[in-house]
Amino acid sequence: MNGHLTDQQLIDYQFDLTSETDSTTARTHLEQCDTCRRRLHELARRLSALDLIRDDVKASQTLLSETIRSAKRAGRWRTLFVRKLPWTGAIAAAVVVGIALLSVPDRGRKDAPAFSPTEQVFSDTTAAKGLAEDVPMAAMASAPADRDTAEGLRGEGVPPLRPAGILPADKRQGQDALATAPVLRPAVVHTLHGLSFHPYQNPWANRLYIAVEKAAARRTDYFISVADAMTEQNQAEGIGVDKPYVTAYSAIEEEQFLTSIPQDKLREFRRTHDIPENAVVLVTIARLFELKGHDYIIESARELSRRFDDVVWLFVGDGNLADDYKEQIRNLGLTDRFRFTGLVPPDRIPLAIQASDILVHCSLREGLARTLPQAMLCGRPAISFDVDGAREVVNPDTGRLVEPKNVPQLIEACAELIQDKAFRERLGQTGRASVKTKFAPDTMVDTIEAVYNKLIS
Amino acid sequence: MGQSDESLIAAHLQGDPAAFRELVCRHGDGVLGYLCHMTGNRDQAEDLFQETFKRVHEKAHTFRGDGFKSWLFTIATRLTIDGARRRKRHMTISLNQDGDCDEQNGSLLGGLVDEAAANPGDELVRREQKEQVRRAIESLPDGQRAALVLAYYQQLSYREVAQVLGCSVGAVKTQMSRALATLAQRLPDSIGAAK
Numbered sequence: 001m002n003g004h005l006t007d008q009q010l011i012d013y014q015f016d017l018t019s020e021t022d023s024t025t026a027r028t029h030l031e032q033c034d035t036c037r038r039r040l041h042e043l044a045r046r047l048s049a050l051d052l053i054r055d056d057v058k059a060s061q062t063l064l065s066e067t068i069r070s071a072k073r074a075g076r077w078r079t080l081f082v083r084k085l086p087w088t089g090a091i092a093a094a095v096v097v098g099i100a101l102l103s104v105p106d107r108g109r110k111d112a113p114a115f116s117p118t119e120q121v122f123s124d125t126t127a128a129k130g131l132a133e134d135v136p137m138a139a140m141a142s143a144p145a146d147r148d149t150a151e152g153l154r155g156e157g158v159p160p161l162r163p164a165g166i167l168p169a170d171k172r173q174g175q176d177a178l179a180t181a182p183v184l185r186p187a188v189v190h191t192l193h194g195l196s197f198h199p200y201q202n203p204w205a206n207r208l209y210i211a212v213e214k215a216a217a218r219r220t221d222y223f224i225s226v227a228d229a230m231t232e233q234n235q236a237e238g239i240g241v242d243k244p245y246v247t248a249y250s251a252i253e254e255e256q257f258l259t260s261i262p263q264d265k266l267r268e269f270r271r272t273h274d275i276p277e278n279a280v281v282l283v284t285i286a287r288l289f290e291l292k293g294h295d296y297i298i299e300s301a302r303e304l305s306r307r308f309d310d311v312v313w314l315f316v317g318d319g320n321l322a323d324d325y326k327e328q329i330r331n332l333g334l335t336d337r338f339r340f341t342g343l344v345p346p347d348r349i350p351l352a353i354q355a356s357d358i359l360v361h362c363s364l365r366e367g368l369a370r371t372l373p374q375a376m377l378c379g380r381p382a383i384s385f386d387v388d389g390a391r392e393v394v395n396p397d398t399g400r401l402v403e404p405k406n407v408p409q410l411i412e413a414c415a416e417l418i419q420d421k422a423f424r425e426r427l428g429q430t431g432r433a434s435v436k437t438k439f440a441p442d443t444m445v446d447t448i449e450a451v452y453n454k455l456i457s
Numbered sequence: 458m459g460q461s462d463e464s465l466i467a468a469h470l471q472g473d474p475a476a477f478r479e480l481v482c483r484h485g486d487g488v489l490g491y492l493c494h495m496t497g498n499r500d501q502a503e504d505l506f507q508e509t510f511k512r513v514h515e516k517a518h519t520f521r522g523d524g525f526k527s528w529l530f531t532i533a534t535r536l537t538i539d540g541a542r543r544r545k546r547h548m549t550i551s552l553n554q555d556g557d558c559d560e561q562n563g564s565l566l567g568g569l570v571d572e573a574a575a576n577p578g579d580e581l582v583r584r585e586q587k588e589q590v591r592r593a594i595e596s597l598p599d600g601q602r603a604a605l606v607l608a609y610y611q612q613l614s615y616r617e618v619a620q621v622l623g624c625s626v627g628a629v630k631t632q633m634s635r636a637l638a639t640l641a642q643r644l645p646d647s648i649g650a651a652k
Contacts, residue, residue, distance in 0.1 A: 011637045017630040047637060049644040050594075052587045054610060057493050059485035059506065067485075067507045068478050071514035327478070 001206030005029055005036045010043055061302065062295040062407070065328050067289075069321065096214050122171045135175070187455045190220040190240075192230040193250075194367040200291055222436035222451050226250050227368035227389025248448050250370060251441035256347065258432075261354045269355040273339045279312045280418050283347065283356035283380075285371040286363060288319030293385060298328055298338075300410045305337050308418055313360075316352050318343045353378040357424060358417050361385070364404055368392060373439045376431030381424050383413045393438075399432035459483075477498050481510050484526070487611050488533055494606045495537045497595050505540055527617040530607060531639045534621055541599075555557035586645045593643040601636035604629050 005013070005026055012018040013026040030036055197206040197211065217223075219242035224246055225231045231245040267277065275281060286292040294315065301313055315325070315338065322340065330340050344352055353359065359375035361384040368389030372382045382399035384390040394401050400413035417424050437443060458480070460468070468476035488509060512532045520528055540630035594602060600622070607618045608629070615633070619626045 007641060008634065008638050012630075015633065015637060017634045017637075043641050046641055046644050048592050051588065052583070052608060052638070053590050055486065055490075056587070057486065057490040059489045063489070063503055063506065064481055064485050067510045068481050070507055071477065071481075072474070227547045327475075331478075331482070343469065413624050429558065 004033060005038070010040045011047075012034065015041060016042060027158070031257070037190045042231065049423050060407070061328060061332065062405075065295050065298075065324060069324060094208060109257055117169045154355075165313045185368055187221045188219050189222045189451060189455070190216060192223060192225040192234060192367070194226075194365075195230060197231055198365050200365060210237050211238065213237070217243060221455055222246070224248050224448060224451060225367075225392060229389040229392065230367055233388070240309060246447060246451055248367065248444045249373075249439050251444040252360045252370065252373060252377065252439045253379055254436065254440060257350045257353070257374055258436075259350075261351055264289070265351065266355045267337035269351055273341060275312050275314070275339060275355075276310065280308070280358070281312050281314050281356035282360045282414060282418075283314040283316060283352060283375075284360050285316040285374075286361065287371075288315065288321045290321070291364045292319075293364055294321070294330065295328070296362045296385075296405065296407055296410060297360055298325065298334070299407050300414060301329075301334055301337060302332055303411050304414055304418070305334055307415060311418055312337055312339060314339045314341065314352070314356055316341045316344050316349070349374065350378060353380055356380065357391060357421075358383060358414070359399075360410075360414065361390070362410065363387065366390065373435040376428070377439070379425070379432045381427035381431060382415055383410070383417065385410075393431075393435055398427055398434055463522055466522075466525060467519055477514060480513065480525075480593075481503075484529055487523070488529065491530065491606050491611060492537060492603060494594060494610070495534075495599075496540070501540065501544075503535050505533065508536050512536070512577060525616060526611070527613060527620045530611065530613065530621045531623075534603060542600055549635050588644060589645045593640050595641065597636050601632045601639070604632035605636040605640075 009018070009022075009026055013023055014028075018026070030040065054332070138361065196209040213234070214237075220243055222238055222244050223234070223240055225234070226247070226249060228247050231247065235241050235245075269275075270277060270279075270281075282297075284294065284297055286294070288294060295416065297313060301311075304311060322342075326338075326340070329335055341352065353375050359371060359380050359382040361369055361371055361382060363369060364387060366383065366388045369384070372384055372390060372393050375382050376393065376398060382394050384394045384399065384401060385404040388402040389402055389403055400414050400417065402409045417427070460476075462480065462483070465476040465480050465483075466482050469480070485506075489502060489506050492505045492509075493499060496505065509529070509532050513529060516532075594605065597605065603622055606617055607613045607621055608615060613621065614628050615629050618629045622629065
């Protein structure tokens with residue numbers, strides 16, 4: 001070989017990229033040439049910089065678990081020939097709302113005379129229980145003023161709804177009045193318990209839901225939201241922007257949460273679930289289901305369990321992901337740190353909370369999770385992902401809000417509360433005071449009643 | 458020593474859910490690293506990661522039993538190419554800087570604090586050098602980058618890389634050779650300590 005080897009030849013030799021003959025030639029040359037040997041070392045040293053980022057990327061436990069679940073789920077859906085479940089929901093919603101819209105005229109309301117409170121026919125309770133909670137609910141306030149129209153509505157298979165909460169004093173008399181009185185355009189109250197559209201859903205399904213919501217909003221007279229966030233998100237999509245909204249926080253039977261449970265019962269609860277008496281318990285009350293965020297809690301536990309010896313995580317609830325989470329926890333070697341209660345009767349929820357120290361809620365989508373005010377009523381601080389209505393109850397004085405999916409932030413928030421009992425108690429006390437009135441049944445009833453009265457008058 | 462990939466796939470086909478989990482955990486870091494290098498964006502890489510293993514789950518019955526790793530990376534590569542085509546059609550720019558594949562688990566500050574604890578000066582230099590390496594790799598044409606990442610980082614043989622990329626071993630070597638020559642000029646001059 002004449003002269004020295006080029007860089008390219010040296011690289012090809014070093015990385016076995018050349019033919020056998022060329023390789024032998026290069027080796028022979030290198031044995032005799034110091035310059036080329038030095039250059040080869042120089043190139044090798046420079047290329048060794050590639051190792052700086054070897055193994056730099058790690059798949060998080062959350063990603064691994066989500067991947068496994070989504071792959072298994074996709075398999076199940078194929079079997080059922082249902083590719084995208086949200087679409088099924090969207091179509092169902094469209095059908096239901098379509099029927100509702102057909103039966104509720106768009107005009108006439110403005111000219112309608114006032115009608116009697118006893119003939120108001122809408123009930124938030126009925127609305128909440130009548131259909132799936134995310135489907136727009138047309139709760140009709142109907143005072144039949146025109147017999148033909150009333151007959152017409154019945155003919156279409158949509159009987160005027162009866163008052164669920166407010167009935168005439170004499171029911172039969174009221175029904176007679178209903179039959180003979182002229183029909184008016186019904187007033188419609190739409191209760192938002194949660195939104196039908198959200199970032200974790202197929203965008204096309206979202207578009208369909210939003211279109212349906214907009215159509216329903218045109219016939220709606222008043223919106224009642226369970227959180228200001230619901231109102232804001234609805235209006236941000238242009239739904240009912242010209243309509244009045246009011247927030248009526250979902251009432252909680254507060255007494256059972258406010259009442260301190262005797263220490264012996266709390267100790268017994270801990271014993272039942274094999275929780276040491278001195279352990280700091282981080283409780284999560286949520287279905288073990290998609291988007292409820294248990295993965296993030298498990299991932300945070302990996303680091304927190306290294307930092308703190310006496311911390312236990314308590315998952316209250318059940319769901320189709322229970323086995324997945326248990327396996328994930330087993331794989332991380334954290335079995336001794338987690339407890340699963342399975343389904344718990346509602347009247348034992350206060351016990352589960354009071355037997356714990358901190359509520360951790362990492363759901364990615366909620367209206368306003370009731371578990372947050374419930375924990376606060378028990379005097380426990382809450383750590384929650386900053387989604388939807390969470391910030392309406394969780395703030396720096398009552399707990400910690402964490403950027404959604406941000407596990408390092410979640411770890412720090414938990415650590416801060418785990419290590420300072422006095423601080424937890426301070427947050428708990430402030431939290432209790434802040435939600436006591438907000439979630440009282442009287443507050444909700446007064447708010448809803450005010451809406452009804454406004455529509456009646 | 459655990460079961461081989463091939464026997465795990467067979468167990469998965471027999472309905473053993475733990476087998477699929479084991480495969481995902483075993484190859485998770487490698488596949489995600491490859492996809493990060495190929496897309497330069499953590500979010501896109503994670504989406505493709507999920508899609509890759511979804512395909513593995515679905516198409517396990519089509520695996521012929523010769524080299525799970527190359528089969529796995531073939532799927533990842535095809536999805537990357539399809540994804541790139543789609544993105545070209547719907548060109549978007551991410552304003553989310555956190556989405557870049559520049560830190561382990563995307564935790565920018567966390568890493569800085571932990572690593573800087575030993576010697577902040579050295580760590581900053583090291584951080585900058587890592588960034589230079591990433592930029593150098595990202596600047597390579599797709600074919601060269603794929604060959605380099607598969608052969609160097611994933612330690613696939615040139616024959617396996619050829620299978621993954623659907624080309625000859627000679628073509629892989631050519632791509633590799635060009636990639637390394639380019640990198641030899643672009644990689645940082647000194648490694649490790651602050652100057």
